[in-house]
Amino acid sequence: MSKIVECCVCKTNTTTNTVETDEGTIAVCHECADDAKKNFIFVCVQCGGVFKRDKEEAELRWGGKDESNPIVMGLKKLKDQQVIIGISSCIECPEVAAEEEEIGHA
Secondary structure, X not given: XXXXXXXXXXXXXXXXXXXXXXXXXXXXXXXXXXXXXXXXXXXXXXXXXXXXXXXXXXXHHHHOOOOOOHHHHHHHHOOOOOOEEEEXXXXXXXXXXXXXXXXXXX
């Protein structure tokens, strides 16, 4: 029987849907999985921070309007896919924040 855990994205729903990644285990409820069809979702497995980027906005920001741009072509392939990415650390992690402060970026 699958273990019921808190969703790593919304932190309000519970789910039995988990995915093992190189960075750790990510649990995602059905609502957040549906949200991943419209947004790229990044989950920090160190601090639990969640970052969402609208797929259409990301396409314009990261690749521009040039249809021949490899980034645009790659993002278009992911348009209808559920994309939830586990990251090892993020800008809000205490260690990263301390490093940013140390080099004067905070």
